[in-house]
Amino acid sequence: MPTDRYTIAEISLQKIRKSLFLQDFTRKIPGLAASVIMTLALSGSAHADSAVTDDVYAEPEITVRTSDELKDTRYSAETVQKHRGIKILLDPGHDHVQPGVLSSEHATGEYVFNVNLAVKLQQELNRRGYTADLTHTLNETCPLTNRTTKINGHRIFVSLHHDSVQEFDCEWTSKKTCRTDSASGYSVLLSNENPMLRKTYILAYATASYLKDRGFSPNYYHHTVEKVPLVTDILPVYDKQNLYVLRNSSVPAVLVETAVITNPADEKKALDEGFQKKFTEALADGIDAYFELFPENRSGDGLKEK
Numbered sequence: 514m515p516t517d518r519y520t521i522a523e524i525s526l527q528k529i530r531k532s533l534f535l536q537d538f539t540r541k542i543p544g545l546a547a548s549v550i551m552t553l554a555l556s557g558s559a560h561a562d563s564a565v566t567d568d569v570y571a572e573p574e575i576t577v578r579t580s581d582e583l584k585d586t587r588y589s590a591e592t593v594q595k596h597r598g599i600k601i602l603l604d605p606g607h608d609h610v611q612p613g614v615l616s617s618e619h620a621t622g623e624y625v626f627n628v629n630l631a632v633k634l635q636q637e638l639n640r641r642g643y644t645a646d647l648t649h650t651l652n653e654t655c656p657l658t659n660r661t662t663k664i665n666g667h668r669i670f671v672s673l674h675h676d677s678v679q680e681f682d683c684e685w686t687s688k689k690t691c692r693t694d695s696a697s698g699y700s701v702l703l704s705n706e707n708p709m710l711r712k713t714y715i716l717a718y719a720t721a722s723y724l725k726d727r728g729f730s731p732n733y734y735h736h737t738v739e740k741v742p743l744v745t746d747i748l749p750v751y752d753k754q755n756l757y758v759l760r761n762s763s764v765p766a767v768l769v770e771t772a773v774i775t776n777p778a779d780e781k782k783a784l785d786e787g788f789q790k791k792f793t794e795a796l797a798d799g800i801d802a803y804f805e806l807f808p809e810n811r812s813g814d815g816l817k818e819k
Contacts, residue, residue: 570744573715575802577726583798588640592801596642599804602667603638604648604758605631606674606768608655614677616774617692619784623774625651626675626783630771634673634793641797657757669716669803670766671796672758675783676700676773678734683775691775696734698779699724699792700749702768704759712765714744715806720767720799721748727795732773765803769796 586592605627607613612622628651638645648663649655664670676696683691701721707713725731731749735741741751753759759766771792772779782788 569711570714572745573718573806575715575719575722575806577722577802578798580727580794587794587798587801593642595808596804598644599642600644600646600667601638601800602646602648602664602670603631603635604660604670604672606672608649609652610654613674614775615688615690616675616780616783617686617690617777618780620688620690621774623675623677626771626774627673630675630789630793631673633789634671634796637793637797638800641801643800660758661761661763664763668764668807669800670758670762670764671720671800672766672768674768674770676732676734676770677775678773679738682738692777693773693775694778695738695776696732696773697776698730698732698749699772700732700735700751700770702751702753702756702759702770703744703766704754704756705752706754706760707762707766709763709765712807713759713767714750716765716800716803717750717767718745718748719802720769720796721750723795723799723802724792727791727798729792729795732770734773 605624607622607624607627609622609624612624613627614623615621616623616626631647635645635647646663646667648660660672661670677691678693678696680691682693682695684693686692699721701717701724703710703713703717721731725748733743733749735751736743736749741753744750744752753768756768759768772783772788774780774783
């Protein structure tokens with residue numbers, strides 16, 4: 514983990530962005546301003562912007578359970594019943610017209626990796642009692658504007674991707690693909706422009722925590738090289754505020770970068786069925802942990818779900 518997480522300028526900019534976001538949010542949702550004031554009164558703080566900022570990215574109360582602890586309950590009749598009626602929208606990044614980056618050794622478009630993982634996560638979630646839907650399938654085109662309009666009735670939105678690096682970190686192969694060892698591992702992205710930011714952060718925190726616990730390597734390339742701000746000291750959770758599907762989602766939304774497919778070692782992992790199974794199980798465990806905090810008919814953080 515890099516030690517120079519923020520410069521002073523980055524910290525100031527983060528606070529300004531979050532403060533402006535929450536000021537706008539309180540105008541849109543009547544009653545939220547009063548809730549914020551009550552929180553400040555209880556805490557004894559005189560600085561509204563800093564208190565709200567701390568609250569949005571406060572560490573949630575999530576207990577990460579081991580695979581052994583969960584093996585008897587993941588698919589139990591009680592678990593399946595508890596998840597009945599909870600709809601989740603999965604979004605395989607890109608489409609067959611714009612397939613994303615090519616993997617280093619097999620020159621396979623990122624979209625193929627994304628769809629494959631999305632289908633496996635869909636199966637895993639459905640097995641646990643959820644209703645998991647895809648924004649599109651392998652041969653469908655799906656503009657970004659169409660993806661968030663499909664949220665209708667879904668409780669969360671999860672976009673699945675595979676990562677790459679900047680061109681200056683590439684060694685170009687004879688297949689005209691990028692090969693690099695500058696980055697590897699997973700990361701989770703959110704947008705501070707999402708209208709349900711607190712829940713979005715908790716979803717990101719839960720999924721990233723379970724991936725870390727299951728032994729997947731965190732990817733800090735976006736921070737150390739691209740200077741994308743992290744929102745927590747202990748996990749690779751980034752604020753990519755301008756990503757369309759994250760900021761235009763009406764429900765908690767995250768984007769998961771699974772592995773860096775321009776890194777030959779990561780590409781090999783991403784093609785391995787054992788890796789895929791372990792990764793989707795960890796993601797589903799994190800989603801389970803999120804819904805432990807926000808089950809049906811309970812908000813828990815003062816923000817009503819839509």
